[in-house]
Amino acid sequence: MEKKISRKQKAGIIATVLLIGTLVGFSSVSLANPPQPPEQGFKLFRNNCTVSLNATDGIGGSGVRFTSIAVYYKLNDADAWTTLLAPTNYTGSIRYAIAGLYQVHYFSVDRCGNIEVEKFKTFRIVIDTTPPVTTITLTGQEISIT
Amino acid sequence: MKTMLKLGVVLIILLFVSPIGDSATKRALKTSSDTNLVVLQGSIVVNETQLHLVQPSILIPFSQSISIPVKTVDDFFMVNASLRINIVSNFAYHSNVVRYLKTIVIITRPGYSLFYRVIGRLINFNKTNVVSSGPLFVDVPLRYRATESDDALRVFIFAFGDVYHTHEVVDVSCHYFDGVDHVPPVTTCILVGNETVPC
Numbered sequence: 157m158e159k160k161i162s163r164k165q166k167a168g169i170i171a172t173v174l175l176i177g178t179l180v181g182f183s184s185v186s187l188a189n190p191p192q193p194p195e196q197g198f199k200l201f202r203n204n205c206t207v208s209l210n211a212t213d214g215i216g217g218s219g220v221r222f223t224s225i226a227v228y229y230k231l232n233d234a235d236a237w238t239t240l241l242a243p244t245n246y247t248g249s250i251r252y253a254i255a256g257l258y259q260v261h262y263f264s265v266d267r268c269g270n271i272e273v274e275k276f277k278t279f280r281i282v283i284d285t286t287p288p289v290t291t292i293t294l295t296g297q298e299i300s301i302t
Numbered sequence: 303m304k305t306m307l308k309l310g311v312v313l314i315i316l317l318f319v320s321p322i323g324d325s326a327t328k329r330a331l332k333t334s335s336d337t338n339l340v341v342l343q344g345s346i347v348v349n350e351t352q353l354h355l356v357q358p359s360i361l362i363p364f365s366q367s368i369s370i371p372v373k374t375v376d377d378f379f380m381v382n383a384s385l386r387i388n389i390v391s392n393f394a395y396h397s398n399v400v401r402y403l404k405t406i407v408i409i410t411r412p413g414y415s416l417f418y419r420v421i422g423r424l425i426n427f428n429k430t431n432v433v434s435s436g437p438l439f440v441d442v443p444l445r446y447r448a449t450e451s452d453d454a455l456r457v458f459i460f461a462f463g464d465v466y467h468t469h470e471v472v473d474v475s476c477h478y479f480d481g482v483d484h485v486p487p488v489t490t491c492i493l494v495g496n497e498t499v500p501c
Contacts, residue, residue, distance in 0.1 A: 201495035208494065213487040220487045262489050270486035277491040282498065 187261045187274055191228040191237035194257065194278035201281050204253035209246050211264040211272075218267035222246075231256040255283040 207227070211220040227241035227250070237259070241250070252258060257280050263272040 199493060200498050200500060201493070202498040203496060205493055205495035208492040209489055210492060211487045211489040214485055223489055260491055262491060264487040264489045266487045268484075270484065272486040272489060275489065275491070277493065279493055281495075284498075 187224055187226045187243040187263065189261060189274050189276070191259050191261075192276055194259065195276075198278040198280065201279060202284055203281070204251060205258070205279055205281055206249050206251045207258075207260055208249040209262055213264075213266045221265050221267050223262060223264040226261045227252075228259045228261070229254075229256055233257065252281060255281050 209223050209225060211223045213220050223246040224243055225241065225246040226239070226243040228237040229240040230237050240258070243261075246262065257278065259276055259278045261274055261276045263274040265271050
């Protein structure tokens with residue numbers, strides 16, 4: 157025997173589906189901007205660099221719902237950008253230790269749905285494998301021993 | 303005759319039971335123009351409202367009320383009252399000591415009575431023996447979930463206090479924030495490592 161669903165139950169199901177859909181969609185707002193040309197004066201780091209994001213919603217804010225991050229990478233300036241970290245929710249600091257140019261894209265969304273304009277930061281990691289050269293200088297009156 | 307009587311009864315009911323929103327709004331507007339009310343991205347700022355306390359040991363209440371329109375109904379609506387009480391003395395030879403200061407914030411919404419219904423909590427801020435000559439910052443966040451029946455909230459702020467010495471002047475300025483979040487968050491990227499310069 158087929159069980160009929162009441163109008164109230166239907167409305168409930170639709171509302172639940174819509175709510176879940178909204179929540180799922182809302183928590184996956186994706187970074188939209190492709191990698192950009194490096195900004196002037198980006199920083200250089202020797203051997204490694206740790207990237208951390210800190211989001212605040214100010215006084216009276218509803219609080220940060222999530223922070224989205226994406227990282228792009230290229231070894232040399234002439235190369236094309238490759239996606240090192242696809243757009244994802246930021247969960248903690250990330251350490252990079254491979255030589256090359258990195259670009260971090262990020263933004264945050266608060267609980268009221270206000271979306272921060274996407275920002276990016278570029279940095280380069282250089283691996284210094286050449287040991288330093290030390291020279292010694294001896295000064296004084298040199299004499300010869302016979 | 304019956305119709306006239308009915309009309310009279312209706313008029314009396316309207317007179318005594320109707321909401322006082324209109325008159326309250328007018329009062330709020332008057333207050334606004336008097337105190338340079340500025341609305342900036344969801345914040346309402348009242349500048350340089352002066353309270354002169356010239357007699358010690360007497361409670362002189364200062365009250366200010368604002369009307370906040372409620373446009374959204376969601377879980378995150380809140381009223382965030384942030385007061386900056388600036389205490390300035392015109393008498394350099396007297397030390398400024400506020401013996402105590404008490405702040406009460408009441409949130410109300412228009413009701414169908416002669417009085418606004420109090421829906422917020424009372425927030426007490428007590429400071430004793432505050433050596434002043436500078437601003438006091440008081441943050442009193444009031445979280446309130448707006449309902450569909452809310453068309454406007456009114457925030458009443460009362461400050462009570464006195465000064466230790468006579469003949470001193472206390473200025474009070476209050477900043478109110480309606481707390482509705484219109485501003486996106488700000489994310490900063492921190493890079494930590496052994497920073498170097500180009501070789």
